Amino acid sequence: xxxxxxxxxxxxxxxxxxxxxxxxxxxxxxxxxxxxxxxxxxxxxxxxxxxxxxxxxxxxxxxxxxxxxxxxxxxxxxxxxxxxxxxxxxxxxxxxxxxxxxxxxxxxxxxxxxxxxxxxxxxxxxxxxxxxxxxxxxxxxxxxxxxxxxxxxxxxxxxxxxxxxxxxxxxxxxxxxxxxxxxxxxxxxxxxxxxxxxxxxxxxxxxxxxxxxxxxxxxxxxxxxxxxxxxxxxxxxxxxxxxxxxxxxxxxxxxxxxxxxxxxxxxxxxxxxxxxxxxxxxxxxxxxxxxxxxxxxxxxxxxxxxxxxxxxxxxxxxxxxxxxxx
Amino acid sequence: xxxxxxxxxxxxxxxxxxxxxxxxxxxxxxxxxxxxxxxxxxxxxxxxxxxxxxxxxxxxxxxxxxxxxxxxxxxxxxxxxxxxxxxxxxxxxxxxxxxxxxxxxxxxxxxxxxxxxxxxxxxxxxxxxxxxxxxxxxxxxxxxxxxxxxxxxxxxxxxxxxxxxxxxxxxxxxxxxxxxxxxxxxxxxxxxxxxxxxxxxxxxxxxxxxxxxxxxxxxxxxxxxxxxxxxxxxxxxxxxxxxxxxxxxxxxxxxxxxxxxxxxxxxxxxxxxxxxxxxxxxxxxxxxxxxxxxxxxxxxxxxxxxxxxxxxxxxxxxxxxxxxxxxxxxxxxxxxxxxxxxxx
Numbered sequence: 302x303x304x305x306x307x308x309x310x311x312x313x314x315x316x317x318x319x320x321x322x323x324x325x326x327x328x329x330x331x332x333x334x335x336x337x338x339x340x341x342x343x344x345x346x347x348x349x350x351x352x353x354x355x356x357x358x359x360x361x362x363x364x365x366x367x368x369x370x371x372x373x374x375x376x377x378x379x380x381x382x383x384x385x386x387x388x389x390x391x392x393x394x395x396x397x398x399x400x401x402x403x404x405x406x407x408x409x410x411x412x413x414x415x416x417x418x419x420x421x422x423x424x425x426x427x428x429x430x431x432x433x434x435x436x437x438x439x440x441x442x443x444x445x446x447x448x449x450x451x452x453x454x455x456x457x458x459x460x461x462x463x464x465x466x467x468x469x470x471x472x473x474x475x476x477x478x479x480x481x482x483x484x485x486x487x488x489x490x491x492x493x494x495x496x497x498x499x500x501x502x503x504x505x506x507x508x509x510x511x512x513x514x515x516x517x518x519x520x521x522x523x524x525x526x527x528x529x530x531x532x533x534x535x536x537x538x539x540x541x542x543x544x545x546x547x548x549x550x551x552x553x554x555x556x557x558x559x560x561x562x563x564x565x566x567x568x569x570x571x572x573x574x575x576x577x578x579x580x581x582x583x584x585x586x587x588x589x590x591x592x593x594x595x596x597x598x599x600x601x602x603x604x605x606x607x608x609x610x611x612x613x614x615x616x617x618x619x620x621x622x623x624x625x626x627x
Numbered sequence: 628x629x630x631x632x633x634x635x636x637x638x639x640x641x642x643x644x645x646x647x648x649x650x651x652x653x654x655x656x657x658x659x660x661x662x663x664x665x666x667x668x669x670x671x672x673x674x675x676x677x678x679x680x681x682x683x684x685x686x687x688x689x690x691x692x693x694x695x696x697x698x699x700x701x702x703x704x705x706x707x708x709x710x711x712x713x714x715x716x717x718x719x720x721x722x723x724x725x726x727x728x729x730x731x732x733x734x735x736x737x738x739x740x741x742x743x744x745x746x747x748x749x750x751x752x753x754x755x756x757x758x759x760x761x762x763x764x765x766x767x768x769x770x771x772x773x774x775x776x777x778x779x780x781x782x783x784x785x786x787x788x789x790x791x792x793x794x795x796x797x798x799x800x801x802x803x804x805x806x807x808x809x810x811x812x813x814x815x816x817x818x819x820x821x822x823x824x825x826x827x828x829x830x831x832x833x834x835x836x837x838x839x840x841x842x843x844x845x846x847x848x849x850x851x852x853x854x855x856x857x858x859x860x861x862x863x864x865x866x867x868x869x870x871x872x873x874x875x876x877x878x879x880x881x882x883x884x885x886x887x888x889x890x891x892x893x894x895x896x897x898x899x900x901x902x903x904x905x906x907x908x909x910x911x912x913x914x915x916x917x918x919x920x921x922x923x924x925x926x927x928x929x930x931x932x933x934x935x936x937x938x939x940x941x942x943x944x945x946x947x948x949x950x951x952x953x954x955x956x957x958x959x960x961x962x963x964x965x966x967x968x969x970x971x
Contacts, residue, residue, distance in 0.1 A: 361721070394754035402752035411720055412753060416744050422710045423745065426717020426725075433673065433699055433723065440717070453740065456710035463705055619755035620789050622813035 302519055304512060306581045308354065312511040313572055313582075315350035317594050319343075319370045320569055322379060325598045326369070326386060327547040334606075335386050337399050342370030344541035347568035348473050349374035351514025352441060352534075355522060361409040361427040361440040363420030365473075366401050367540075368413025371443055375408050379601035389608035396611045397619070409438075418444060418451035421470070425457045428466035428531075439467040439525050447478025449492050458499045461531040469521055470496065470533035473508065479544045480554040496533035508536030509566045512575070539563040650833060655825035657802035658688035658764070662726065664835050665810050666696050669724060672810060675702035675714055676728030676764075685730055686766055686825055708734050712741035712763065716749065716815075719761040724810055731777045732767035732819060735785070746815040747790030761815040762806075767795075768821040768859055768909055769957050775945035778953075780858070780910035785817050786887040786919070792816040792840055793887040797861035798829045801884060804838030812840065821859040843890035845897070849879035852903035852967055855894055855920055856882060860907040866960030871967060878967065886916050894920060895927045902933035903970050907963055912940035939966035 323343045330339045342349065345367070353362070353374040364371040369382065378393075385392025386400050393403055404412035411427060414420040424442035431438045448454050449472060461468045472493070478486045489495075496503035504521075507513045514536055521532045541564060542548060576582040652660065666672050673696075674689055680703035683690030693701035704711050708729060715727035729735055735742060742763070750757045769778035785793045792814055796802040802820070809816040846861060847868055856864035861882045868878035879897050883890055898904050904924055906917035921936040939958045947953050958966075 361717075363717075392754070394752060397754055398752040404753045404756070406720070406753070406756045411717065412749065414745075416740055419713075419740055419745055422713020422741060423717040423720070424713075425710055426714040426719070427721050428717070429675075429702075429714055430718040430721035430723050433718070434721075453709045453713070456705070456707035457713060460705050460707055460710040460714065464702070619751050621792075622750060622758050 302516065304516070308515065309512070309576060309581050312350050312354050312515060313576060313587075314590060314594075315354060315374045316346040316511060316569055316572065317590055319346045319349065319373045321591065321594045321598050322373055322382065322601075323369060325602065326383075327542065329386075329602070331547055336388055338545050339386070339400055340367040340545060341540070341542045341547065342367050344563070344567070345473055345475060345508065345538045346370060346374075347511035347514055347572070348471065348508045348536040348538055349443070351511040352443075352471055352518045355515050355518035356441065357438065359409050360438050361411055361424065363411045363424040363427070363440070363442050364413040365420060365443055365445060365448070366413060366415055366417065367445070368403050369400070371413070372403050372405055372408070372410050375405075375410050377403075377405055377408065377410070379597050380604040383601035383605040384608045387605045387608070388610065389605055390611045390615065391604070391608040395615065397615070418448035418453040420444065421448065421454050421457040424468060425461050425466060428461060428468035429464065431467050432464070437526060439469060439522055441469045441471055443471050443473060445478070446472060446474040446476065446483055446492050447486065449495055450478070450486060458495065458531075462499045462501050465528070465530040467525050467528070468531040469518070469525055470503070470531060472533065472535045473538050474535055475538050475540045477540070477544070477555065482554070491535060493533060493535040501531045501533065503533035503535060506534050506536045508538030509568045509571055511568060511572055539566070649830065651828040652799050652831035653826055653828045654799040654802055654821075655686060655688045657799040657831055658806060658820065659690055659692065661803045661806045661835065662689065662692055663695060665807060666692070666700065668835075671722065672724045672726065673700040673702065674726045674728065675704050676711055677704055677706050677730050679703060679728050684728060686820070686822060688820060688825070689728070708738035709741050712738045712746060715761045715763065716741065716746050716759065719759045720749070720757050724760045724762075726762045726764060726810060729763060729765040732765045732781055733776050733779050735765060735781060735817075742785075742791070743788050747788045751790060758813045759815045760813045762809045762812075763815065763817045765817065765819060766822040767819045768823055769946050769953060770823040772948055772950050772953060774948040778946040780908065782819060782857070782886050783910055783914055783916050783919075786916060790815065791887060792885060793819070794840060794885045795819045795821075795858040796884070797821075797858055797882050798824070798827065799831045800829055801838060803831050804836050805840070805884060807835050808837045808840050811837065816840070819858065824859050838884065840885045841888035841890055843881055843883040843893040845879065845893070846882050847878060847880040849877035849901065851877040851901055852879070852905060852970060853894065853897040853901045854878050854880050854963070854967065855904070855906045856880060857886060857908040857916060860909060860958060863958060863960045864907050864963055867963035867967065870960065870964050876967065876971065889916075889920070891920070891923050891927070895924060898924055898928045899931045902931055904932070905937040905939060905963070905967050905970065907939045907958055907966070909941060909957055911943050912938055913943050915940050934970040937966050937970050939963050
């Protein structure tokens with residue numbers, strides 16, 4: 302398929318939006334201006350950006366505890382996200398969900414999830430709705446390598462295959478299940494082997510290259526939309542910061558050298574080099590995008606900090622849907 | 628006795644000369660009839676679960692649906708309880724009205740994350756944006772020598788989770804009215820079908836009707852003691868009330884119908900009149916719904932109570948297999964009588 306300049310620039314913008322938002326969130330967390338846990342997506346931007354750029358607006362995604370990147374790559378709003386991270390009433394979840402439950406149903410983003418692997422069965426349900434409604438949409442489940450060790454993933458993979466659902470499984474293999482390396486938590490090297498076990502095809506993709514992810518996703522969803530059943534992509538990627546927060550518990554689960562080595566493959570750098578080498582953009586216009594996005598990020602911090610906290614009476618609101626059913 | 632035998636025949640509609648007011652229907656058959664009628668009027672409703680399609684469910688309460696509505700709307704799933712609930716959640720968020728079946732109530736434990744951490748909380752965590760018109764049907768209750776993993780009454784665990792509604796029909800009439808409400812409800816509900824009741828018949832209107840969730844029912848009026856009985860225990864409590872009326876104790880019998888939300892006002896009002904309260908359920912006594920009812924009644928009607936609140940419930944052990952033991956395990960009319968007399 303042809304990758305136009307427009308697509309290349311779009312991919313870059315998506316990644317920059319994720320990167321700069323996340324870096325800002327990291328700084329805020331380090332200065333104790335964000336409550337709760339923060340799982341940053343920095344390093345993995347090529348995956349969410351490559352996948353989401355290939356989707357239709359109403360294709361559903363389910364996400365993970367590391368979910369900011371998925372929503373931003375799908376078009377999420379900085380202000381509502383930052384406000385949610387600060388627990389403000391103007392946030393995506395009115396301040397009652399926080400980082401791990403960020404969602405935007407209008408963008409068909411069915412929620413980040415605090416339980417590893419739990420979004421995958423929900424994605425099966427969305428895919429089933431698509432099948433029943435014959436609406437031509439697909440649902441995409443993002444999950445990590447660690448999630449492929451939990452039962453929910455296996456139940457969902459088998460059910461999606463058995464019911465031949467329009468669903469794309471996207472494994473973000475960052476090589477660590479929280480603080481435990483892949484080779485200590487599974488006896489296989491490539492997670493993609495698990496797709497074969499359930500009878501659907503898949504491919505390993507360079508998850509540090511947004512174009513590779515975009516191309517693989519486009520190919521996969523074309524087949525899925527034709528009714529060929531689920532598929533899986535294993536995107537080999539890497540998280541630059543810790544499982545939670547920015548840097549360093551005293552833990553030595555991985556070396557600084559390893560992180561530095563992987564940072565040489567920073568998905569933004571990889572793509573910037575491509576953009577410049579192919580003369581799609583020059584350094585100046587790249588910087589202009591970054592400046593513009595950073596300005597938006599800064600404004601979102603201001604928006605969030607100036608937003609009110611939820612009122613006490615909001616505590617018991619939305620536990621149930623009330624009123625006449627539709 | 629196998630579950631199929633329990634259901635066999637007794638679930639058929641018995642016609643009484645076309646007189647709708649006398650029409651009787653079985654408890655299990657009421658599930659089938661209700662689902663069929665709802666599915667005819669609402670295309671967004673579908674059923675999914677283990678063996679619900681071709682086999683009609685292991686208890687037969689989905690029998691005949693797949694031939695009428697097809698495999699896409701009556702879906703045989705793998706044995707995968709987490710994915711079954713996930714199937715319901717994801718499709719409900721997308722605007723369908725799934726009815727997903729967990730076969731035996733004990734199996735909710737296999738799917739607890741999807742029920743408790745996902746279905747119950749999504750709306751709240753998402754800031755109210757999501758609707759979850761999801762019904763989970765499941766067969767609870769003991770009495771078939773199905774032993775400790777196929778007989779439990781775990782409603783108290785579910786009641787403890789904000790976001791869920793927990794519904795326990797005691798007869799075929801309530802099956803129809805409550806199931807209709809559950810499927811039309813925009814919140815996740817757990818509809819607990821008592822497997823010993825499947826063949827019992829009673830009057831059930833032909834047309835769909837709703838019994839509001841959260842409204843209890845006074846089964847029998849009385850002045851001396853309020854008896855709150857849950858699910859199948861309503862039958863046993865009726866028997867106990869009859870016996871006691873011969874001995875001069877006049878029972879007011881309340882069937883909450885749903886345990887979450889719980890119609891505590893109805894119970895408090897009754898206790899204010901009778902001054903005595905006994906709660907009856909099949910679940911174990913410790914931490915059962917009876918404990919919650921007792922606590923709320925002492926908070927709201929302490930001055931009216933003439934005696935401590937009594938509870939008749941199962942002992943604190945897994946459910947034994949042997950019929951000799953199981954019979955002793957489940958509360959019956961005799962034990963309810965004893966429990967009530969204790970108060971006087």
